[in-house]
Amino acid sequence: MRTHQGSVRSDNQDRVLMARWQDGCQTAWVLAVADGIGGGKEGGAAAATALSAFTADVLELSEVSLPKQLERASLRANQTVYERWRGKEGSTLSAVGVRGEQRAWVNVGDSRIYGLNAHGDVSQLTVDDSLPLGRGLVQFIGIGQGLVPHVGLISPTHHLALITTDGVHQYVDPLLSALVRTAQRNSSALVDRMVHLALWCGGEDNATTAVGLLDSSQEGSQAACDVWTPGQHHRLVLGCLDAPNATASVRGCRQK
Numbered sequence: 001m002r003t004h005q006g007s008v009r010s011d012n013q014d015r016v017l018m019a020r021w022q023d024g025c026q027t028a029w030v031l032a033v034a035d036g037i038g039g040g041k042e043g044g045a046a047a048a049t050a051l052s053a054f055t056a057d058v059l060e061l062s063e064v065s066l067p068k069q070l071e072r073a074s075l076r077a078n079q080t081v082y083e084r085w086r087g088k089e090g091s092t093l094s095a096v097g098v099r100g101e102q103r104a105w106v107n108v109g110d111s112r113i114y115g116l117n118a119h120g121d122v123s124q125l126t127v128d129d130s131l132p133l134g135r136g137l138v139q140f141i142g143i144g145q146g147l148v149p150h151v152g153l154i155s156p157t158h159h160l161a162l163i164t165t166d167g168v169h170q171y172v173d174p175l176l177s178a179l180v181r182t183a184q185r186n187s188s189a190l191v192d193r194m195v196h197l198a199l200w201c202g203g204e205d206n207a208t209t210a211v212g213l214l215d216s217s218q219e220g221s222q223a224a225c226d227v228w229t230p231g232q233h234h235r236l237v238l239g240c241l242d243a244p245n246a247t248a249s250v251r252g253c254r255q256k
Helices: 043-059 066-085 166-183 187-200 238-242 246-253
Strands: 002-004 014-023 026-035 093-099 102-108 112-117 122-124 150-153 158-164 207-213 224-229 232-237
Touching: 002 014, 002 187, 014 043, 014 207, 026 043, 026 158, 026 207, 043 066, 043 093, 066 093, 066 102, 066 150, 093 112, 093 158, 102 112, 112 166, 122 166, 158 166, 158 187, 166 187, 166 207, 187 207
Parallel strands: none
Antiparallel strands: 002 207, 014 026, 014 224, 026 093, 093 102, 102 150, 112 122, 112 158, 158 207, 224 232
16 A cells, blocks of 8 residues: 655545454455545545544444445444534545455545456446536535445456555556556555656645455454554454444554
8 A cells, every 4th residue: 555645735635544354254354545535624534534434334243245344334434424524524435345255345436446357457346426527526425414335346357456546546547557567466566656657747636546465365363453554553452342432442452
């Protein structure tokens, strides 16, 4: 994962994380990106709140399918952000999840999710929630009532998932297939080149991109959830999530 505030904006309102844990006898993980909308003063806080609420909901053990779980988590994120800002702040939300053999995505806003196969072919899995001529969003996390998250399954032919904010794909989308092929399965090189290209083209917006390998071969911890944010690794003790004030408890149990 890579994120950069760009060359124009005074701060970075993009947020990105990966979380991995053990869901019963299955390994599960999510890779999620949120982009604070509209350049508001608290767009970054809205994006962080969206990711926190989304991840907390996904971590709850559930008997529903993975697509339903991601949809439910995005609705919780929407409600949490709306209750704090009443529609005055919000963010996009794009996430990919794997639980055992299930692989799915959820998307709200104009960040994008792509599927990459072993031959370097790229397929855009999502459709932007954008008004004509890019004049705003039809819906976003924090809009309140009426949110309809887009949810889908990921084809077995895709072995990598790529998430970008609009500060990246507005520049690199025409070149994405070439970038993927020349990276030769080097995910670090791919995300670096995408962000660098966005900056070289002017960097008018925050730029964030992340790649996830679509498998569940690495086992998670039964007692903890590993969370990665840019440059940091956190471990959340899952038992703390049962406390009345879950947010404060998670902060208290976090370890680098």
